[in-house]
């Protein structure tokens with residue numbers, strides 16, 4: 001499978017008086033299963049807008065998102081359903097991705113049932129336990145009955161990853177998924193994501209402003225500035241031979257070793 005954004009632009013026109021905001025301008029990007037693609041750039045550069053377009057949560061003003069050449073915007077309901085399963089979102093937990101009133105078993109189980117990924121309650125429970133263990137929450141029985149507030153920040157982020165993985169996606173779009181976590185917790189969650197890439201072949205579009213994280217996990221890096229992708233390439237190339245002045249500026253502000 002190949003996920004592409006082709007010449008995507010998004011312009012927000014809010015009030016009559018204010019000027020239009022060109023949040024994304026002619027962005028082209030490719031993601032594949034088994035590949036860790038990072039989008040980096042400062043706050044306001046359009047990363048989240050591009051992520052929402054890739055997730056089909058927002059329509060581009062121009063350009064298209066395609067899966068194996070087929071335009072997502074023109075898919076029928078059944079096609080979009082498959083798309084939404086294949087391309088999953090993992091967002092930052094403080095954004096309220098987990099309902100505080102749902103136990104872990106229900107938060108993950110409901111998604112499995114909704115997408116018809118299990119036929120019986122027993123099968124659903126087995127699948128919930130399986131994905132919790134895949135993200136390092138073992139034994140799963142220790143976590144199934146907990147509410148989000150009974151988990152640490154890192155554990156909540158793992159539950160969000162487990163919930164995404166439960167649908168057997170090919171690609172996960174992760175927007176600032178580890179940014180709020182402490183360094184050691186962050187490293188643990190990143191290790192889980194890398195492990196899932198190796199074991200299940202899942203790919204990532206990973207949005208962050210955290211360059212050391214990119215240095216650690218990315219295969220391919222896109223650099224965004226003012227809505228445009230100013231440079232992209234294999235991680236080592238971006239870190240050792242950045243060609244755009246903005247990339248050099250970013251690297252100078254946060255020196256990291258690839």
Ligand SMILES: Nc1ncnc2c1ncn2[C@@H]1O[C@H](COP(=O)(O)OP(=O)(O)OP(=O)(O)O)[C@@H](O)[C@H]1O
Nearest residue numbers: 012014021023041042043044045046047048049050
């Ligand atoms: N719904 C909206 N209406 C109007 N403007 C918007 C909307 N969503 C985003 N924008 C604007 O688009 C630009 C890009 O925002 P976006 O959130 O995509 O950037 P970002 O790189 O993800 O930033 P951050 O790292 O701070 O989340 C910003 O100027 C933002 O104010």
